Amino acid sequence: MKESGPLTAEFLSSLNVLDWGYTEESIPKSFSAFSTWVEAGHAGPLSYLSDHRKDLRSDIRLVYPEFQSAVVFLFSYQETKKWMLENKRHEIASYALGFGGEDYHFALKERLKLIFDRLKENYPDLECSLSLDIQPILERDLAHRAGLGWFGKNSMLINQKQGSYFILGSLLLNKKLPINLSTIDVDHCGQCSACSDACPTQAIDPITRTLKASQCISTFTIELMKEADPPVGFEKSRGEIFGCDICQDVCPWNRKPLLRVEAFLKLHEKFLHLKELFYELSKSELKKVISQESNRSWKKRLLGSALERPGKQGWLKNFIGKKD
DSSP: OOTTBBBBBHHHHHTTTEEEEEEOOOOOHOOOOOOOHHHHHHHHOHHHHTTTHHHTTTTTGTTTTOOEEEEEEEOOOOHHHHHHHHTTTOOOOOOGGTTTTSSHHHHHHHHHHHHHHHHHOOOOOEEEEEETTTSSOOOHHHHTTTOOOOEEETTTTETTTBBBBEEEEEEEESSSSOOOOOOOOOOOOOOOOOHHHOOOOOOTTTTTTTOOOGGGHHIIIOOOOOOOOOOOOOGGGOOSBBBHHHHHOOOOGGGHHHHOOOOOOOOOOGGHHHHHHISSHHHHHHHHHHSSOHHHHHHHTTTTEEEEEEHHHHHHHTTTTTTO
C-alpha cells in the first residue's frame, strides 16, 4: 500500500483499508452515461438516483462547494466474503456482515473521521465532508479518478490488486494536499462476460456496463420494502434473501485477493445474534420468526445493521420460491 505523510500503511491497514487514491477533479467522467441510463428508465424504483439529486451528481462542488481535492479509500470485507464462500452461504450479501455486523455507514464514518483527524494534525486548516453512498455523488467515478480501478461490466469498481469486495469511503477536502495525483486505470475486463452470463435475472448490460435496477436481485431484496413481484429469474438464484454477490463471486479479478486473506465471520458482541438468525435457522424457520414478529420488534432485532433496511414486509417478500 502506498504511503504519504500521515497516511502510513500501518495506520490504514489497522482500519482495514486495502488501497487509497487522491484526485483534484470535481467533475465525474461518467455523468453523461449516468444521465442517459437514468433517462432510459434503468434506475427503476431507485428514485434517489433519478429525482432532483440526479443533476447534483454532475459536479461535487454542487454538494460541497469548498471542494479542492478528495482522498478515496477502499474498505475491505474480503475475510467475510471468503468465509461465506467456504461455507457455501449465499443468503446474505457479504458486505452486510463484513464490518462486524454494523451498518457500514456507521462503521466507515468512524474510520473516515480517524483518518481526517490524522490529516488535520499535519494540515491544521483542513476541513472536510465525509462521503459515503448516501450523498448525491458518483462515488465509483470519484474512485476511478483517484486511480483505484475501472468500471467492470457489472458496473462495480474493480481494482487490479484487490478485486471488488470493498466499500468506498472518501474525504472531500477544502484544500489541495501535497500528494501525487494518481494515474487513471484502464479497462481490464477484456472479452470476459462472466458476470453478465452468471446473473440469473439478466440485470447486467455488459456493453454499457450498467445494471437494470428493476431486474437486480439486490434491488428487489433490499430496496423494495413491501410486497412486490420478483424479477424474472429470481427463482434461479442461489438462495439470496438479502442482496446478491453473484456477479462478484464469478469475477476473475476476485480470485487472487481472496487467496491472501484468512476466512472469518467476526461479529461485534451486539450483533452476534445475526449469525444465529441468518445462518443457524433454516429459511422456513427464519420466515416463521419474521412472520411472528411485530414491525417494531423485528426492526429492533436488526437495529444498527444493514439488514434493518427492508423492514418486516420487505423481508417476507424475499422468501418467494426459496427452499431450505
